[in-house]
Amino acid sequence: MSTTTNGRSYKAQKVIDRMGQKLTRQMVGSLAACVHCGQCTDSCHYVLSNPGDPTFAPAYKADRIRKLFKKHYDWTGKVFPKWVKAGTVQTDEDLEELKDIVFGKCTNCRRCTINCPMGVDLATFNRMARGLLCHVGIMPEGVEYVAKEQWEIGNQMGVLKEDYIETIEWQEEELQDEMEDPNARIPVDKVNSEIVYVINPREIKHDPRSVLDAAKIFYMAGADYTMPSEGWDMTNFGLFNGDDELGGAVAGRVYDKVEELNGKKLVISECGHGYRSTRCEGPNWAKKDIAFDSESSVITMLKYIKEGKIKVDKTKNPGSYTFHDSCNNARSCGLTEEPRELLSLVVDDFREMYPNRAENYCCTGGGGAMSMAEYRPSRLKSAKVKADQLSATGTKTVVTSCHNCVDGLTDLIGHYKLGMDVTQLVNLVANALVVDEKIEENRKIHSAETSATAAQ
Amino acid sequence: MEKHKQENFHCEDFLSDFDFWTVDVADKLARDSDISGGLTESHWKVIMYVRDHFMKYEKGPAVVKVVKDCGISFKELCDLFPCGLVRGAYKVAGLPRPQGCI
Amino acid sequence: MSEKKQINNSTLGVIKADITATEIDAFVFYARNDLKLGSGFGNAIALRGGPSIRKELENLGPLNVTEVVVTTAGTMKAKNIIHACGPKFQEENIEEKLKTTIQNVLKAAEANGIESIAFPPMGAGFYGVPIDLSAKITIDSIADYLAKGSEIKDVVVCGNDTREYKALVPKLQDLNKKAA
Missing domain, CATH: 1.10.1060.10 (Alpha-helical ferredoxin)
Structure with a gap:
């Protein structure tokens, strides 16, 4: 030394x-x-x-x-x-x-x-x-591993570009099967789109259901959207490891791609720290003025229902539900009411947990804790208060608007044997979708647009 | 659209040593991962694919690779491993807990 | 996006690209002392290149800072990988060590008959060398080496994203000014 x-x-x-x-x-x-x-x-x-x-x-x-x-x-x-x-x-x-x-x-x-x-x-x-x-x-070794993935591969789970594209194409096929429409698309790098939709790499690497569910919602709504081929990871390990350079590099890649595609609005899938990093902290880290608008996909989905662009039937989601506020969404960004409004539209039996909103307890896996294996026993021990809070709701399912919380909650639910399930709003909204005449119109718009784009 | 199951993942810990894994260990891990009725040939196909990928690349495969190379649908994968790819297949295959938001 | 400049019989360019997907004789991997591939570009090398590279590396380490080793690139588009153990995380004499590492890479390339190489901005990103400093040292050190005459025909420095690319371009343009 x-x-x-x-x-x-x-x-x-x-x-x-x-x-x-x-x-x-x-x-x-x-x-x-x-x-x-x-x-x-x-x-x-x-x-x-x-x-x-x-x-x-x-x-x-x-x-x-x-x-x-x-x-x-x-x-x-x-x-x-x-x-x-x-x-x-x-x-x-x-x-x-x-x-x-x-x-x-x-x-x-x-x-x-x-x-x-x-x-x-x-x-x-x-x-x-x-x-x-x-x-x-x-x-911690896990922080080192993940930060390096994000610096060098461009996403925190080291998903290569070819695997990302292959996954999107695969989900597009699934969309076509489920919608019984061979023209259904998940557009990639479509210029001048109303929406550029960015996600958490966990959705690509491990569980693409949320990609498909979002695609169904966009399809039904007749949305003019695209997913970017680069700068698609809206998570940001810079928030967790305190490296403003990484924070700026990662957020900057998202912003640069939206500008390159001339997208009108950036929509961020359900991820607390990603939302905070990309929408709130990123412009400072990247030292960049952002000319386009951005919002959480929660707000996008809520607007679609309110504007009648999609229709939902809450009886399709039977069972009892509680809502867990992600720290970054609720305490740092004030995103507390829209997720509840949306949840109430897609499930019948919603019960608050206490405390809630900005006073809610952390999923205990926040701040990058999920990547730090050495602190796992202490983390799970410290999850006792969260476990008690969850079981006091008496519900079967906990809903959250954060991928990191999904994993944090899943871990503690297993550890404390609570027997609860964890899901996200996008899954519930997609599951509750119903088709009527107006929606059929939207589907036609979507098909016409995407086949026109494909023909170019 | 009924294929959406709300039961996501609810499982405990991963093996810390990849080489500690045996068929008996896999059986135990399977019980911990909500796989009732024991491991079938379809499970083993996925398990061996995941192990082989980890030996080659020191990393678990992306879900798209598992589905395409094992010739199954994502729904079938979830039916085989109710805890999902990571907490189900990776875990039963004896992989260490992957890095990142998991 | 690309830009380049002639130096003696060689060219030095700047591109925006994924260095591990480049079609080239060899690219530089900023390696750990123990030569474990790890995450990031190391992960891309493992996935795109296959397990043979890790096998080759097994008996080549550990390296001291500034040392380099050359391996094949398995199933990647490149033919070789030059694993260069550069300085990390604010360690002492970082500029000198970076220059020596870069020279060692170029020497190893010549010794192995490698005619085209891609460099990353050395030490930038995860290992914490500020991008402007890294860009300057990487471009200047390569240019100085090529100016003495070299068998290496093409060298490019690969920006991983727009931010890195934009930091590299002015350093290349500064060379033109110096030459004039």
Whole structure:
């Protein structure tokens, strides 16, 4: 291990130097403002599931990062370091320890943030701390693996372009079979479309049902849409590993492709962190002005029903349902009412879970936690509060608008043997579709448009 | 359109060591993965395909490859492995938990 | 998208393309010290090239930073892969190490009769070398090497996306200015 003149390891020094470049006004406000009142403690699912362990408390975790700020970047730490608990990192082991806190003990869900009377946004500087560590190559192996896939292949599951195209073509065949229409298409790279539809690579790699379901809805609605051949991954590991460069590169690829195709609107499939990254954070990371509109597919589907473009019959979805708000959708982007409105249109028996909306608990797999195998036992233990919350609803199925939550919830439902199913709105809407005369019109429009495009 | 089953995935953990896998282990993993009635020839075709792919590429195959190379439909795959490709087929085939949002 | 420039008997160009799908004598893979292919381009090499490449690599590592090894490219469009162990994550003397790595790649190419090579912007992206710095060092080091005369006919630097491509183009154009 190489060291610097002050005896600090080379990497530890780099982390401290980098912090100075990454501190924003919001972060400094959050780092300075904590009065250790303890209100955050009971808001954190890690604390609630591990009541005997104070190291899970948000203020405790925040102090591991705060001490560096106090020591190196805040005047109070220079004048009375002991009072403000200023401290530093000396060795690579110190950095490893910090890694286990910022990656392993927080999902950046921001529930403590909205419960903090001082407005301390732990998730924002926890993300920064992750970025500082990644900058010097210290990160969980799973994070390393996924970040490299996304940097180099262009999507976080390493799906090659030929496999993506083959999957879309396969789903197009399925669409034709189910709709009994040989002209039904899933257009790729169609220029001047009203909608460019981007997805999570999980839909291609592992479970393409949501691609087919979305295609059915677009088909029935007579939508003028396309899927892009590149820049199709709207997820963004930059949000999780704190690497703004990655965040900008990934979001930039999506934006560049929409511009190249001259698409009017970007529609983002149901994925919480992808929605936040692509719609909210991406333009800043990519340093780019976005000339086109963007929305969640939840809103697109809701509009189709309200405008009569598609018809649904909720009796096609029997059973009882609850709704899980994704942290990124609800707390960070305010997408809380539209999914409920849509869900109520496609199922009969919808029961809220409590707490809900911006106060909902994390699926416990957020912030990239699903990719960090080493913290899995601790993650599942910390899912106790979520498991209790789910089973209290007495429902059979939990609906969520986030692919990451699907996997997080599936894991904890298995672990706590809750016997519940997990599904997404797109599946329920597609399943509830009914055909009437107006819809037949739309189908004809779709067929005419796509065969005209195919003929070009 | 009734083919949409709401039962998605509800299973426990993956094998951590690919070489620890045996036919008996596969049987146990199958029971953990909601496969009732034991592994059939159709299961084995998928399992061996997935294992072979992992040995060659150190990664599980994309669903499109499984469906096309094993000559089954996605519905058939889900009927064989009710927990889906990853938590069903990958797991019973002894693959480690894949990286990413899984 | 592409742009190129003549240097002595060779050309140096910039393209926007997937480096692991390029039809070329050899492309450069920014390798780990243990030569494990890993994810990203390594994953593309495994999937598109087949298992023979991993077999070849088994007895060639580990490498020190700046060292390179050459393998075949299995079933890929390229004939060879030059696995180059460049510096990673802000390690010390990163610029010098990058230059040496690039020179070692070009030397290995000549020794193996390779006439066309594709480089990525070395160390950019996952390994954290800022794209502008990487673009400058990659283009300048290759240009300096070719200026001394080389058997290598064509070198391209491959931008993975528009962002990388746009960072590479001005560095190539700067060479023209220097030459003038």
